[in-house]
Amino acid sequence: MILSPPSRYPTPRNFMFKSASFFRIASDFVLPPLEALEEALQASRFMPCGATQPESSGWVAPRGNKSSALVEAVGRQVIMQLCTERRPLPASAVKDAVDERIEKYKQETGRDRVGAKIKKEIKEEVILDLLPRAFTKRSSTTLWIDPVNKFLVVDTGSLTGADKVVSHLVDVLSEMPGAGPGISVKPVQTSLSAAVAMAHWLASREAPYRFTVDRDCELKMPDDQKSTVRYSRHTLEIDEVAEHIAAGKVPTQLAMTWNDRVSFVLTDSAQIRKIKLLDIVLDGVQENGKDDDGFDTDA
Template sequence: MPLFKNIVVYRIGPEWTPPPLEQLEADLQRLAFQPCEPTQERSAGWVPPRGAEHGAMVESVAGQWILKLAVERKAVPAGAVRTELEARCKAIEAERGRKPGRKEKTELKAEIVHTFLPRAFSKRSSHILWLDLERRALVIAAGSVKAAEPVVKPLVDLMAELRHVMPLVPLSTALAPATAMADWLASKQAPAGFTIDRDLELKNPGEEKSVVRYSRHNLELDEIGQHIQEGKLPAQLALTWNDKVSFVLTDQLAIRKIDIRGVEDAPKGEDGFDADAAIATAELSGLLPDLLAALGGELLPQA
């Protein structure tokens, strides 16, 4: 499985200095992932990116640092909680002659969830984090900033604990991605180094919130320009960079459905991790500056 199918990129502030690799490794080991306790709703911790048991928690491949965060969540079915809450509220009303207030209902709900948690099914996910020290970028394997934030937080907290405070901001560009994508589609002209592929989602940001989707479709259509004139804006557009990397760009500057050509054919080592990491980080390091340039250049945060 590829290291990166979706990514969100953060810029690291110029004042950050990385801790020694050995120190980071030791603290990641200290904060290793542990499964949820019986009444615990969520647990997060670090695991070896290579996947080997008792392996290193941070891998350095061609100067790029790769980490992996595991998250386990327990979900109690909302319907079961609601049914039990209604039953308890009716019992209280019958016993005391009054309905429970809002605060009492909230406390009852928390108690019910706590009671049900030991029997709840758990779901585990993992997320790759890539620290590009030279370009001062943190790349998160996530499909949106909202999904990336809980992955970023444990690393930021650890860096603060190590006194290597890591200021982060999501990448920002002079042109909003939706505006740039609309221009490319209306003019039927992709930016230099890119080609427009065959998938598109247009959304109307107004009250109707109408959506038009094209899948595996020729996008050089006059009707697409008409949709844009009517106020619909691209929310997702499929592109290919230099015939090397295919992806979908979103209006929030997330990069999804990444397909790096030639990864499967590249010679692999014992587990393939080093080759996959080296190819992925090299190709994405080439793609990102060209994409930022196509979006009018990066807007750096003020000091």
């Protein structure tokens, strides 16, 4: 399996993708007109959590506060960004408050035991009381839609996180007036699994064309014990690595570089993490004098 970055990668410089989860879009999907898509996203624009709201999600401008547009188009590609705000409550704080109220309830009612229904009601009351005092945390996830080649890329190394973003995208598209076939996506399937491909590259000491294997790797035994070997900042062109693979260990993470331009970590689920542009790319951007607010499509 070779995951070659496209020659024109539509990434805003001010929020370079750090991870990538890849999905294949069903062939019958047609991207709505950008004006209609913008209007639909505006209706689901991000709003901060209310005082007793544990979580809120909505669409924000990919360029940040310097732009009000929620849809950015680069050529025939589309960039969008979902923002999520949470009010996390420490489980220990909730438990302590619930225990305290249950004890108070026992004293006031003279009961020795409290039923499950009452405990549930007390816990709900505690959460409603604590939420307004909880600090909020925000995170944003960028997605890239390629309607021509039917690809969707989500800036996360977590399938759970990617599924959440995809769900919001499905919702907003399905609610558009006169919506055609809804967007249907599934994780990209390759003819050769990422784990098998990485094992071959390591054992043969030969990476695909324009790729190099770097100095970080994780090998794991696919059994109940899941014994693990990790190499960090260590050459992988040694017999020991091949011996681990021959013994049955499977590569689950492998650091690589594409074309001396982009470094990343490939996982056994075919996700890419820790994406980083190397100096040769950044120097070229500076020499071209590109504006920080612009989209760098040549990385």
